[in-house]
Amino acid sequence: MSWHYEKAPLNGGAPGDAYKSVFNGSGKNEAANLAREAIQNSVDAAADPGGSVRVDFRFRRLEGEARQAFETAASLTDIAVREPALGLPKSNAFRDRARPLDLLYVDDYDTTGLKGNPTHPSSNLRKLLMDLGGSGKAQNQTGSGGSYGFGKAVYSSNSRIGTIFAFSRTEDAQGAPISLLMGCAYQTGHEFEGKPFTGRAFLGTEVLVPDEGVRFDPLQGAAAEEMAARLGFQREDGLGTSILLIDTAVQPEDLVAGIEDWWWPRIEARLLEASVFDWRGEEYVPRPKQRPHIYPFTKAFDSAIGKAPDIAGRQQRKLFNRSQDLDIGALGAVVLDDSEEENPLGEDFENRLDTVALVRGPLMVVDYHQNWRLSATAPRAVGCFVAAEDVDEVLKLSEPPAHDRWDPTAQRLQIDGDEKTEIVKSILARIKKGFRDFQNSAKPPAPPRPRRLTKLERDLASWFGVGPKGRPAPPGPNPAPISLRPYGPRIEVDGDGLRATGHVDISLPEGSPVAELPFRVRILLKVAEEDGVSAADPIPLELEPDCPLEPLGEDLWLGVVTPAGPARIGFRSQAYDPSWTVQLVPEVLPVEEAAS
Incomplete structure (x- = not known):
């Protein structure tokens, strides 16, 4: 040939x-x-x-x-x-x-x-x-x-x-x-x-x-x-x-x-x-929800298509009124959890702050759109506009060869007069107004509140003689000092989900007079939400202890620790949704203390 x-x-x-x-x-x-x-x-x-x-x-x-x-x-x-x-x-x-x-x-x-x-x-x-x-x-x-x-x-x-x-x-x-x-x-x-x-x-x-x-x-x-x-x-x-x-x-x-x-x-x-398969045959599967600069847009998309509920001051869907007897589409918008010190989308994606992903029939992002001034006071947010089928053809005709924007001045819109041009202008104007209205009415995100392990704090204060100022130290020697130290969780990719792994060490201090001390331990992996730890069921864990553990029910286990070394309990979670943020919640106390 x-x-x-x-x-x-x-x-x-x-x-x-x-x-x-x-x-x-x-x-x-x-x-x-x-x-x-x-x-x-x-x-x-x-x-x-x-x-x-x-x-x-x-x-x-x-x-x-x-x-x-x-x-x-x-x-x-x-x-x-x-x-x-x-x-x-x-x-x-x-x-x-x-x-x-x-x-x-x-x-x-x-x-x-x-x-x-x-x-x-x-x-x-x-x-x-x-x-x-x-x-x-x-x-x-x-x-x-x-x-x-x-x-x-x-x-x-x-x-x-x-x-x-x-x-x-x-x-x-x-x-x-x-x-x-x-x-x-x-x-x-x-x-x-x-x-x-x-x-x-x-x-x-x-x-x-x-x-x-x-x-x-x-x-x-x-x-x-x-x-x-x-x-x-x-x-x-x-x-x-x-x-x-x-x-x-x-x-x-x-x-x-x-x-x-x-x-x-x-x-x-x-x-x-x-x-994507590289030269060695290794497969790479795109996982957009695991990318910090994409995940907020997926939440806005879910909102736009009605898959996620509105959350006052945090997430909102705006279904636009019909224009020229055509359905227009819907805008979903979400407030970003961020701080003054860092860009929540990552330092390489600052240009996507306060933008709206434009999406129509093929479900490709046409553009991360913004044609408005950034507000110095409104919380930072992102949005996603999903066009209705009625206007898909009009928007397609407004795109240049690279399909990277919706241009109301595109010549192909003007073949049948100005009607299609006005539709594109109207869509872009509604996106701008809808997104700015959402930003102006949204509440600044509350900073995450760490969950205090109150029981563990009281126990540690009792065992090590640590407490608030003004409180006298407990009299006499501490009869049963014990400590718990978590390592993890480490997050691993497992198929389309994630797993958490790690371990906790339970030990007696060096020179402890106690030959051995029974303890009760509970290790939970909870799903964190914006306002703290959720009330949802903990993610099931598989424990891998290097010491005997006896189940006591309600996620409690009975073990024994000696001065010879820490009792190490490894854990591995079931696979969970990659959009979740998890928090390890370990608790330990001596049997005698628990009984009292």
Whole structure:
């Protein structure tokens, strides 16, 4: 197979690098753009519109013979001979032969694949790989994410040689199963051997169409499957599409962060499963609720969709009135627990304080929006606006190619007059007023109050002779000194939840005259809330003592401590919700003291 470079038409046309420059100046890093746009393409192709999809990002690193075999399979020599004229980064794979060749495969499942007649301009394959812009997607896919046909840009712009392959198992126009594979390169227009070229190239089948010219078609059927295997595609059974980015600079951890930052609403709605596999095959699963800068927005999202109740002065849902007989959507807002000393979202995310996450049909965050002055007195807060289905198409038309804001001045809104422009203006104005009204009426967060272990304080005061000023020390020697020292809890990730582990040491002081002392111990792990420890049941613990313990009921245990060393009791909790904050509450007292 050979790459076919497109000759420049006599009347000019878009060069290949025009297909990958749409995200320049977007303000987001490459991994974030890739996470946003690649998943959006898959969501738009969901087999069940509005249903769940799965997207895997799989990295592969090639060196030595493996790299050489791949370059032969991909016919990269055809591109390498033109490299000086293609406008590629200096660090591209053709110039830097010493470093490994990094590949990235993006595989989606529960989608339709690139359906349609692959030789016809209306097919999804040709729209993905060959069209630039166009309004067909905007007109034909209500509730979709994309509408410009620039989705291909995110793939080619993350290849240092501007080269990708698309492999899809789908159905043709008659509904019959079909496999498709095609390579595309998007590079600078250039001259080669005295002839001008657009910078676009295709690896597939060259078809001469009488009176029209040359058409480039994908490989089909067994030929597509064979080439996919040589290129390292590893699709599971079922319909769907895989995109291969050759010579990528994207890092796995940045990709995980991009998925968490922009797709957390769909993840929280359980409509997106995403995984990132690094070069060693280690899997990373995005967990947005475990990120301090995202978790408050998930609470605002729950509020906006009516999943969480209003809490006076702390959390509120605002359902906006209809406009032009259309449902608008709802705003959820929450006050942040913070202090003057630190940013509750983390020092790297100060720009998201007092912002509202804008969300519509695909459940991607379009923007962390703010167009108002920050208040010096109102408590800091975040919000989430979830648009109603009635206005989804209007908001989609207001988005630029990068889909990163709602712009009431967008020209596509004005095709039918000013009606759609006014809807977008109204939505943004309502978000601003609703969020500011919430902030102004919200109560500053109460500082967390530590739970005092009153019984333990009294016991320790009695045993060690410590007490408030003015209280006389107890007469005579302390007959039964004992101490408890907690270590933990340490928090560990366990699947979709968390576990707490640690231990407590119960000991007698050195030189104690007591040979042994029975004690009662209770170790609880409670769920902390904003106003202290909740009344909810404690999280069950599995104890691992290094001394005999006898159950006494009601979470009480009987043990014995000696001067030889501490009695150590390890603990491990059951898995619990990652959104919970937990507090260890240990209590110990001698049997004699308890009996009195």
